[in-house]
Amino acid sequence: MIRQDWPLFEIFIRAKSGLSHRHVGSLHASDSAMAIDHARDLYTRRGEGVSIWAVESKSIAASDPAESSALFEPAEDKIYRHPTFYEVPDGVENL
Secondary structure (H helix, E strand, O other): OOHHHOOEEEEEEEOOOOOOOEEEEEEEOOOHHHHHHHHHHHHOOOOOOOEEEEEEHHHOOOOOHHHHHHHHHHHHHOHHHOHHHOOOOOOOOOO
8 A cells, every 4th residue: 555545544632531532633544553653653742642542534424514503403492401500519620
């Protein structure tokens, strides 16, 4: 496989245990193991992460931002789904 044929991978890094993974960038690699190795070298040089996800870009499905109102507005009339009725206990930093 020549380098131009390598698939594109989206890279997600989790900075600390208990936090969510965040998208940090994209890179080309021959397979997922190589993508994780390259992501480690490229995005966590200063020890910023505890976990790396490498997802082939073609495997990601995304909604169309132009259709966000049709997709998300039905939830607006269900106020019980919003955490406005709950009090966050003292000492809780991340939910």
